[in-house]
Amino acid sequence: MNEEKNIWEQLNELPRDEGKEQSSWNLIESKTKNSGKLTWLLSGLVTVFVTFLIVILINISNKELLPIQSTEHSNLQAIYFMRNTSFSDFKLVHSSLYSNVNAINDEYVLANYEKYINHMDPVSPPDPIYSTEKFYDLSFVYKDGSIRSFKLLPLDYFYDIETKQWYYMEYEKIQSLNINHYALYDSILFKGSFWHTILIILIAVGLNISEHIIKRKYNMKKIKFVENNLFAKICYYCLLVLIVAMIFSIVYFKWVIHFAWILLYLITIAVACILVEKKYGSGKPSLYYMIISIIAKETVLFIFILPI
Amino acid sequence: MEELYRTYNRTIFKYIFYLVQNEQLAEDFVQETFLKAFKNRNSFRNESSDITWLRKIARNIVYDYFRRKKLISFLPFQTKHDQKSPDIAMKYILENEERKELFYALSKIKSAYREVLILRKIEQLSIEETAEILGWKIDKVKNTQRAAIKSLKQIWKGAEENE
Numbered sequence: 001m002n003e004e005k006n007i008w009e010q011l012n013e014l015p016r017d018e019g020k021e022q023s024s025w026n027l028i029e030s031k032t033k034n035s036g037k038l039t040w041l042l043s044g045l046v047t048v049f050v051t052f053l054i055v056i057l058i059n060i061s062n063k064e065l066l067p068i069q070s071t072e073h074s075n076l077q078a079i080y081f082m083r084n085t086s087f088s089d090f091k092l093v094h095s096s097l098y099s100n101v102n103a104i105n106d107e108y109v110l111a112n113y114e115k116y117i118n119h120m121d122p123v124s125p126p127d128p129i130y131s132t133e134k135f136y137d138l139s140f141v142y143k144d145g146s147i148r149s150f151k152l153l154p155l156d157y158f159y160d161i162e163t164k165q166w167y168y169m170e171y172e173k174i175q176s177l178n179i180n181h182y183a184l185y186d187s188i189l190f191k192g193s194f195w196h197t198i199l200i201i202l203i204a205v206g207l208n209i210s211e212h213i214i215k216r217k218y219n220m221k222k223i224k225f226v227e228n229n230l231f232a233k234i235c236y237y238c239l240l241v242l243i244v245a246m247i248f249s250i251v252y253f254k255w256v257i258h259f260a261w262i263l264l265y266l267i268t269i270a271v272a273c274i275l276v277e278k279k280y281g282s283g284k285p286s287l288y289y290m291i292i293s294i295i296a297k298e299t300v301l302f303i304f305i306l307p308i
Numbered sequence: 309m310e311e312l313y314r315t316y317n318r319t320i321f322k323y324i325f326y327l328v329q330n331e332q333l334a335e336d337f338v339q340e341t342f343l344k345a346f347k348n349r350n351s352f353r354n355e356s357s358d359i360t361w362l363r364k365i366a367r368n369i370v371y372d373y374f375r376r377k378k379l380i381s382f383l384p385f386q387t388k389h390d391q392k393s394p395d396i397a398m399k400y401i402l403e404n405e406e407r408k409e410l411f412y413a414l415s416k417i418k419s420a421y422r423e424v425l426i427l428r429k430i431e432q433l434s435i436e437e438t439a440e441i442l443g444w445k446i447d448k449v450k451n452t453q454r455a456a457i458k459s460l461k462q463i464w465k466g467a468e469e470n471e
Contacts, residue, residue, distance in 0.1 A: 007407065008432075012430045012431060012432065014325065014397050014400060015396050016322075017395055017396040024335060025313055028346070029310075
């Protein structure tokens with residue numbers, strides 16, 4: 001009986017880690033002071049991200065589905081184009097839900113383009129050797145469903161993909177037909193988007209603020225990801241390399257991939273990063289910051305591959 | 309607030325640790341217990357002592373966890389709660405064979421039995437205090453304790469020897 005009492009008493013004398021006792025108190029103290037702030041910040045960022053995606057997808061879908069009202073009339077439904085392609089490849093698809101594919105739906109521009117391609121003159125292949133140049137791929141989709149596809153050598157020579165014929169139009173003829181030459185090329189030139197820039201700045205500021213709040217909340221000097229495990233560190237950096245490699249490949253090699261696949265890829269990598277951090281990371285602060293930063297970084301990368 | 313934490317955090321940690329048998333989880337639940345306690349401090353009407361009130365909060369948190377765990381037990385992607393290398397409390401249990409055996413035996417019996425033994429045998433609380441924490445009648449505490457010891461004897465041979 002005495003021995004039994006001893007063993008129960010031994011269990012009653014369970015030691016407590018003083019370091020953890022103190023850090024638990026620090027956490028409780030900071031949570032009672034700033035309760036809710038981090039939750040708001042997290043849900044705010046997620047909301048911004050989801051709203052942004054919804055707006056972008058609705059915007060892209062609407063561009064494809066809704067005809068734009070204008071006084072100009074055209075038989076063209078839309079023009080799809082890609083920048084900086086090579087002469088030998090023609091990967092263009094007829095939807096702007098794909099990476100590197102842009103769409104023109106403006107009736108005025110469409111009407112001008114239609115007039116332009118209807119009056120182009122067949123010419124011999126231009127000089128210098130065109131195969132080394134960078135081209136624009138253009139597809140003219142008509143309302144009756146027919147399609148004409150061209151390679152455009154900046155900024156005047158058109159090459160018909162089907163008939164293998166080069167076309168050109170003299171400046172005087174453009175003038176006489178009253179074609180707005182500037183509007184045509186302006187519609188396909190690369191222009192930085194004001195809203196994309198603002199969004200990227202907002203995300204960067206949000207990320208900095210959230211890091212500051214987490215560090216203050218958990219009394220940390222620096223937030224490190226997967227700091228205690230080399231294998232996890234390697235996994236984490238491999239996953240980051242996978243993201244950068246995909247974005248780089250899409251931009252450099254002109255991959256045409258549906259945005260749903262890109263999103264799925266980014267979400268999978270994000271989940272993998274978060275799981276690695278959850279399993280091998282140093283606790284809640286780094287996990288929270290990992291979730292925030294991975295959402296922010298992937299949003300920025302996604303913005304880069306959106307058609308502008 | 310800090311005084312309350314300093315006075316009772318070890319008792320609460322011990323209670324939760326023996327209930328969930330996982331040090332990291334116990335640490336998280338201690339934080340949750342005190343956070344809830346501080347949040348609801350105004351609604352505490354001093355009908356019981358501070359430690360009884362804290363134990364009740366801790367018990368609710370642990371049982372919520374058990375319910376959630378049971379609810380999601382069919383999910384294929386569940387991982388066990390992080391239990392890295394044993395920390396101080398677990399080391400203390402593992403360094404003595406008899407403690408280890410009793411600890412594992414406690415994990416094998418029904419949670420109601422385990423709880424009665426934690427309060428009555430480990431923490432040496434009175435039957436009345438135990439009844440108040442568990443919300444049971446005194447007779448139920450007595451009967452459950454008897455059944456708990458009987459059940460423990462079937463698993464842990466030390467119980468027989470120590471009786």
